[in-house]
Amino acid sequence: MDKIRVGIVGAGWIAQAHHRILESLNEAEVVAVCDLDRTRAEALAGGAPMRVYTDWRELLGREELDAVFVCTPPLAHREPAVASLDRGLPVYLEKPIARTGDDASAILASAERSGTVCAIGFQWHAIDLLDDLRELLQGQQIGLMVGTSIGPTMSRPWFIDRRAGGGNLLERGSHHIDLARTVGGDVVSVQAAASRVRLARQGEDAGDIDDALTILLQLASGALATIVVAWTKPGQPGSYSLDVVASESTLRLDLDPDFTLHGSSSGRQVTRTAGVHPHERSISRFLGAVRENDPSAVVCTPSDAAASLAVAVAAERALETGQAVTVTS
Numbered sequence: 080m081d082k083i084r085v086g087i088v089g090a091g092w093i094a095q096a097h098h099r100i101l102e103s104l105n106e107a108e109v110v111a112v113c114d115l116d117r118t119r120a121e122a123l124a125g126g127a128p129m130r131v132y133t134d135w136r137e138l139l140g141r142e143e144l145d146a147v148f149v150c151t152p153p154l155a156h157r158e159p160a161v162a163s164l165d166r167g168l169p170v171y172l173e174k175p176i177a178r179t180g181d182d183a184s185a186i187l188a189s190a191e192r193s194g195t196v197c198a199i200g201f202q203w204h205a206i207d208l209l210d211d212l213r214e215l216l217q218g219q220q221i222g223l224m225v226g227t228s229i230g231p232t233m234s235r236p237w238f239i240d241r242r243a244g245g246g247n248l249l250e251r252g253s254h255h256i257d258l259a260r261t262v263g264g265d266v267v268s269v270q271a272a273a274s275r276v277r278l279a280r281q282g283e284d285a286g287d288i289d290d291a292l293t294i295l296l297q298l299a300s301g302a303l304a305t306i307v308v309a310w311t312k313p314g315q316p317g318s319y320s321l322d323v324v325a326s327e328s329t330l331r332l333d334l335d336p337d338f339t340l341h342g343s344s345s346g347r348q349v350t351r352t353a354g355v356h357p358h359e360r361s362i363s364r365f366l367g368a369v370r371e372n373d374p375s376a377v378v379c380t381p382s383d384a385a386a387s388l389a390v391a392v393a394a395e396r397a398l399e400t401g402q403a404v405t406v407t408s
Contacts, residue, residue, distance in 0.1 A: 085145065086144045088135045091235060095123060097171070097200075111138050111144070112124055135158075136162070147168050149173060156178070157186060164189040164195045174202075191381075199383070202254075202361050203257070203334060205358070206353055208351060215349060220325060222324050223303050225306075229319070231312060240287070248271070248292055255306040255321070256387050259321075263298050268403050269404050292398070330349060338357065360378070
């Protein structure tokens with residue numbers, strides 16, 4: 080295989096970020112892009128010699144592709160992902176895996192049935208420092224994790240629609256849910272609460288999502304994880320991190336934009352920096368898996384992402400009921 084021929088479905092801001100990385104890696108060539116808004120698709124193409132579509136079915140039917148990047152809103156993940164996988168086309172699917180558990184199950188079933196490479200774009204899952212963190216925590220028991228995601232974000236019409244995108248809980252909080260599971264293991268129950276204060280949303284058409292919320296995870300190991308999410312106005316400083324307190328360690332993983340690990344473990348001071356940006360590492364691992372036809376070589380598999388979605392769905396239920404909710408697959 081020479082350069083991997085890629086088609087992109089969805090031409091929003093995350094597709095633009097994926098496109099920039101694909102170009103920088105020089106391992107792939109984007110040959111086609113699709114978006115319901117043709118102008119947006121043409122903007123992503125940027126005058127390059129790639130075909131532009133407004134229907135992903137037409138793209139799949141006409142193009143000779145080696146992989147597909149699905150960058151649609153979560154509620155629209157299922158159809159293009161399943162259609163691509165059923166054709167034997169490797170898929171890089173933007174996180175979360177889907178908006179609902181049923182859609183996630185359909186995508187997972189298609190990936191398993193076809194045996195095709197499928198990666199879910201939880202970028203923090205690809206931080207190389209997680210290997211260092213696991214090594215430092217080996218033989219210890221994690222007691223507490225605190226994930227913080229505070230700051231502005233790119234606004235999209237579907238983002239402020241709870242039904243379409245899940246709001247801050249699913250679109251932003253799922254990053255930390257996935258990270259907590261990656262570091263601490265399975266989650267068995269969830270509690271959640273939301274602030275009634277608007278921090279970023281303005282006007283009458285500001286949607287129905289929560290600007291700030293807290294999620295409490297009870298892990299199977301007995302550890303607790305707290306996730307704090309706040310969407311703030313543009314220009315306000317952001318704070319993105321994961322603190323891990325274990326029997327002999329107190330460590331902080333600073334996330335966007337620094338990606339550093341520091342603190343103390345077993346009496347030793349720790350200061351380490353990521354060797355590569357996780358977004359680039361996630362896509363690079365996907366391209367390598369496509370070349371080797373190895374579904375296990377991706378950073379985040381559909382089954383892993385489906386498990387993280389199950390936690391997020393339980394958190395949504397906990398917000399609605401005010402009660403602790405058991406996580407079910």
